[in-house]
Amino acid sequence: MDPKSNPSISIREVAAAARVSVATISRVLNGKGPIHPDTRQRVLEVVAELGYVPHSGARSLSTRRTSSVGVILPDLYGEFFSELIRGIDQGAKASGYHVLVSGSHSDPAEVEVLLRALHGRVDGLIVMGPTRSTGAIRIPPGVPAVFLGDLPAQGGVDHPSLRIDNAGGAGAVAEHLLDLGHRRIGFVSGPAENSDAEARLEGFRAALAARGVELAPELLMAGDFREESGHAAALRLAAVTPRPSAIFAANDAMAIGCLSALRDLGLAVPGEVALAGFDDIPIARYLAPPLTSVRVAIAELGERAMARLLSGLEGGGAEPLEETIPAALVVRASTVGL
């Protein structure tokens, strides 16, 4: 048989078997200090034979580095979550780091507990504050951290933060719709306390205002980023008189709900009502009609966050404290017909 690896064996036993000291084993395995070729050879043989695997936890304790980072996220659904993790994981892997994720945090107190539990387990943190009320998250002093989202001041002055250009993207949609001649534009917002949702709404409102158009209160519908809420919102918007000539949903999932509702009502898109979303999820271009949206490189956001964190960990220089990931308007047939 081939017991290739045997976790239950320690460095001292390997040392005994190879008739050298533990220091030598350590040095061979880490490529430090000068080692006689014969010794190295013998050690490696014994290591292979015994299937010795170093205990990372023990190593972390003495080196004071865990090679892993903690990722604290709010309750996230769908594409956004997986893309973000993908990006982070990719960045981590590239630098030999591991990722400890913890999602679904709604309560700051819960996060506080988590932070404590993470002490000694991770070298740094990527934190996404879910809601505005979470502005209160305090990172213990001396712990490198990067914040994600639209709440720059979250972690205190000294932590970098990355954000998506929600306001810019929403503004671009507004411009686009205005350029097409729309003046009454319905808006389906995201969850009340969600900062992305808020930034999108404000960006939209501001862009309208800049062109002298006001967002009428009866055209502003509450949503929760899920399909169903978009569906419901569109039904309500369609009933407003005069009916809006366009609808902008704060994310694609809700836009899809809107699309479904408009179809049910027999309203042509974009003929009678133009429609736009946000996120540009892969499916957006395959809808009927293909959905105008705002493309955000979420994986890149994750990867950048990781890069920032690592550059902080490894004593990197002083990069800008805030960084914004662009959001680009993607025009498709749901607004411009064919």
Add this chain to the structure above:
Amino acid sequence: MDPKSNPSISIREVAAAARVSVATISRVLNGKGPIHPDTRQRVLEVVAELGYVPHSGARSLSTRRTSSVGVILPDLYGEFFSELIRGIDQGAKASGYHVLVSGSHSDPAEVEVLLRALHGRVDGLIVMGPTRSTGAIRIPPGVPAVFLGDLPAQGGVDHPSLRIDNAGGAGAVAEHLLDLGHRRIGFVSGPAENSDAEARLEGFRAALAARGVELAPELLMAGDFREESGHAAALRLAAVTPRPSAIFAANDAMAIGCLSALRDLGLAVPGEVALAGFDDIPIARYLAPPLTSVRVAIAELGERAMARLLSGLEGGGAEPLEETIPAALVVRASTVGL
């Protein structure tokens, strides 16, 4: 100010400040052994004042428990990934565990390296073998692990495995389409080496065979689980003569691609071509027409996996070695009209 927590302080310093021994601190914090109320009081005060936070890494070393589990996943996209992680995370949180994820593994050798790096960092593993060739993943002896996917024999005899009832779900779709009178049914498969994809194809083929229908080779199209491949496959299928009267895509993303292609070709769904998918992603019901699919409780899969792992970790009893998460057919207008 309020330096609520201070990671840079050790238990010995706390002991000195509270004028007790380190053992006492440890006992108070862990609720072990008898402690005089006055002492406990004093210790807690000092702990609070100094903002002492125990170092989990050190604790892990001496207790030989890390309270975290490793999750090893293949390269995953979209909804499936996030739902799975959500389920796992939820199960972990409920038991005070942490989750160390690592995604995007295509190569068994890469996984091997990862396994070594995880030694001493996690108490157990949840492993999803991406492809058939990964059947070779060897878990070191003595490490509790749970496998996910359709390759029961993966980790050796002693590891439990959870699977989605891919074959059953695909069979149900086949039955459904046969019942509707379809005999020429196109199939869009997933990535070649993907075990879910394979099980779906085989389940479909088997169900057809059971009713005396053969899956014609020219109706079997290769896909990769992404929208675009579904689009391309549908175009090719539509060109086959005689044209299939129904298409079954191995996942919803590809089904959406198909839908888009059929629309481009001006083929009515389900009038001229019926369409079904697999996964029942949230969007499925909002498509035009709403998509017949197979619902899989992915989050539950993750949660069950975690539960199984933990029950193994905590010396739980002998539960069945294999468990299957059901997959239920959801019939919508893409197959039955209205």
Add this chain to the structure above:
DNA sequence: CACGCAACTGTAACCGGTTACACGCGGCGC
């Protein structure tokens, strides 16, 4: 030939917790 230095290796003290064992002490039964 003594000395310095480089190459190599070993000893033991860390890292920051947990916990087996020992100890002091007051109360109890006899």
Add this chain to the structure above:
DNA sequence: GCGCCGCGTGTAACCGGTTACAGTTGCGTG
């Protein structure tokens, strides 16, 4: 008065690595 017991606490040996420091060689030089 003595022995025992249990409570509350401290001492020190772990857990499994890393690494500063201290040798021990062997070789080149003055």
